[in-house]
Amino acid sequence: MSPSTITSGSDKRWWPQHCTWEITLECDLRCRHCGSRAGQARPRELDTAECLDVAAQLADMGTELVTLSGGEPTRRADWDEIARALVKRGVLTNMVTNGVYREGLPAHDVARRALDAGLCNVGISIDGPEPIHEAMRGRDTFRRTLAAIDAFNSVGMQVSVMTTVNRLNLPVLPETRQIAIDAGAATWRLQLAHPMGTMERHQDLVIRPRQLLDLLPMLVRLKNQGGIKLIISDSIGYHGPQDTELRNRTVGGRPVRWMGCQAGLRVVGIQADGGVKGCLSLQARWGDDDPFLEGNLREARLSEIWNRPGAFAFNRQQTTEGLTGACGDCRHAKACRGGAKCMAAAVGHVLTENPYCYQVVNDADTRRVRRAAVGAAAAAAMLALGGCGCSGPKTPPSSYDEPQNEPVTAPEYAAPAYDPDLVAEYAVQQPEPDVTDEYGVRPEPEPDVRAEYAVEL
Numbered sequence: 001m002s003p004s005t006i007t008s009g010s011d012k013r014w015w016p017q018h019c020t021w022e023i024t025l026e027c028d029l030r031c032r033h034c035g036s037r038a039g040q041a042r043p044r045e046l047d048t049a050e051c052l053d054v055a056a057q058l059a060d061m062g063t064e065l066v067t068l069s070g071g072e073p074t075r076r077a078d079w080d081e082i083a084r085a086l087v088k089r090g091v092l093t094n095m096v097t098n099g100v101y102r103e104g105l106p107a108h109d110v111a112r113r114a115l116d117a118g119l120c121n122v123g124i125s126i127d128g129p130e131p132i133h134e135a136m137r138g139r140d141t142f143r144r145t146l147a148a149i150d151a152f153n154s155v156g157m158q159v160s161v162m163t164t165v166n167r168l169n170l171p172v173l174p175e176t177r178q179i180a181i182d183a184g185a186a187t188w189r190l191q192l193a194h195p196m197g198t199m200e201r202h203q204d205l206v207i208r209p210r211q212l213l214d215l216l217p218m219l220v221r222l223k224n225q226g227g228i229k230l231i232i233s234d235s236i237g238y239h240g241p242q243d244t245e246l247r248n249r250t251v252g253g254r255p256v257r258w259m260g261c262q263a264g265l266r267v268v269g270i271q272a273d274g275g276v277k278g279c280l281s282l283q284a285r286w287g288d289d290d291p292f293l294e295g296n297l298r299e300a301r302l303s304e305i306w307n308r309p310g311a312f313a314f315n316r317q318q319t320t321e322g323l324t325g326a327c328g329d330c331r332h333a334k335a336c337r338g339g340a341k342c343m344a345a346a347v348g349h350v351l352t353e354n355p356y357c358y359q360v361v362n363d364a365d366t367r368r369v370r371r372a373a374v375g376a377a378a379a380a381a382m383l384a385l386g387g388c389g390c391s392g393p394k395t396p397p398s399s400y401d402e403p404q405n406e407p408v409t410a411p412e413y414a415a416p417a418y419d420p421d422l423v424a425e426y427a428v429q430q431p432e433p434d435v436t437d438e439y440g441v442r443p444e445p446e447p448d449v450r451a452e453y454a455v456e457l
Contacts, residue, residue: 014316016268016306018065019058020280023051023082024272026075029098031137033127033164033205034198038071045272046297048078052085054270057302059089063268067123068095069280071272074110075102080117087118096123096162099148100141107144107151114157121158123189124149128169128176135168146183153184160231161185165215166193167205174222181228190219191233192356194346196283206347209355213365216242216358234261234340239332240358260337264294264312274298276305278312281342314351315341325353326360 024045027038046054058066066086073079073095086093095114101107114122127133130142152159161180163169169176173190180188195203207215220242223230232246237258244255263269264278271280274297275290284290294312295305305311320333327338338344339354347355355361 014265016058016061016063016302017266018067018262019063019268019270020067020069021054021270022069022071022272022280023073023079024076025071027071027098028075028102029072029100029137029141030198032198032202033136033166033193037197041071041075042271042273046274048081050274050298051078051082054274054297054302055082055085055089055091057297059086059091061303061306063091065092065094068093070096072098074105080113083114083117083119092120093117094119094121094123096125097148098137098141099124099145100137101144101148107148108154110148111151111155111157114152115155119157121160121186122152123160123162124152125162125164126176126179126183127163127166128172129179132168132172136164136166149183149185158186159184160187160189162189162191164191164193165207165236167207170207170211170215173218177222177228177230185228187229187231189231189233190236192235192343194235194281194343196281196342196346209357209361210365212236212356212358212361216240216246220245234258235343235356238336238339238357238359240362242358257335258339259335261315261339261341263341264315268302268306270297276302278315279342281340282345318351323352324350326355326363327353327357330359332359 024041025038026041027034030039055066068079068083074097076082079095083093083095097110099107101110124145125137126142126145127136133142133145134140149159149161161183163173163176163180165173177188193199193206195206199206216236219230219232219236223246230246231248236246237243239258243257247256247258249255261279263282267279269277269280269282271277276294276297277290277292278294279292282292284292292314295308297305318337320328320337323330323333323338327333327336330336336357338352339357341351343356344351344354
């Protein structure tokens, strides 16, 4: 069937081209940077029959790619039955898994079931060398994760290693890339740690916006070294000189630029209890009601929720004039529309501006350097004339300028040195309390999902 469409004053087609589907929130890990606060299953998660009906609805709406996520999706006994139903209906299907499986579920069995179900690939997280990986994910996870990657490779299943960039692993991203290559991964996908979910308790592990000035050029260098396909998620950007170098190209070879968050436009997220959102990474703060829930599949069909007037208004009805701060003044505002909504919501609790933007940070840094140069020149002139050191009126700072009393020559956005004491401080010693919330690791929408995932057909 053709995609269900909705328009609003334009011929742009909106349909759920890509879906991230949290089939359970249950997980056997308690990662420090988990955006979902995964652990226990949600109350009243969809049963098998309900999931198979959802799979049919997605296919009927023209969904091209479904990513099964969690929690840990393999905690459901029927995960491969759900995947198989999607594949039989012509939907490309993959899965994000932690690779650390419960006793009695060998990694090779999971890999074989994934292959038999027709998954096109799997994503498995490696967050750095063993000390850093286990500081974030728990003891004995690094070895088991590598064993899982080997198991998927052995049955011919393509693996994408996923890395969540944070303060601990920023200094060792080159080493992490090499681990992914040595493990036999086909792609290496990077996303920024968001201060949401469990990470909301560890916000000091989130990198600073100015560190993007080091991160993005570093990723370009690593990508140009070859050996593995490097992919950035939609939390990394935007519109700087590295944008077209880091984003994928279409099947025809055309460069791709960031063209705005697609939540509720081309992307849909489904929670394990049937809740529907534009993006599973958009979530409420601790204890708050979730303002991003658009409906529930136990109460309405997906097409009804998707096509309801006023649905996904935070994105569908946003205008350039509604952007605030530096995003409102940016020359790329019309195309970018404020970057990824999930990052904006997590760091600023608004959807109209995003401080984690290379272009914004670089512009602010340029202004800071210019102010410093003007100030130095003025001071030199005053000294030469024997004048006093009185300063003139101060220039109002930009929305994202850092405090003005910082030395402009300080390399505060450079990758910090590896600090083993810091790693030990944040190491996961015991599982954190089970809580229930949601999150899905989602790929950015590209013009062709096959190019995004290097899908072999």
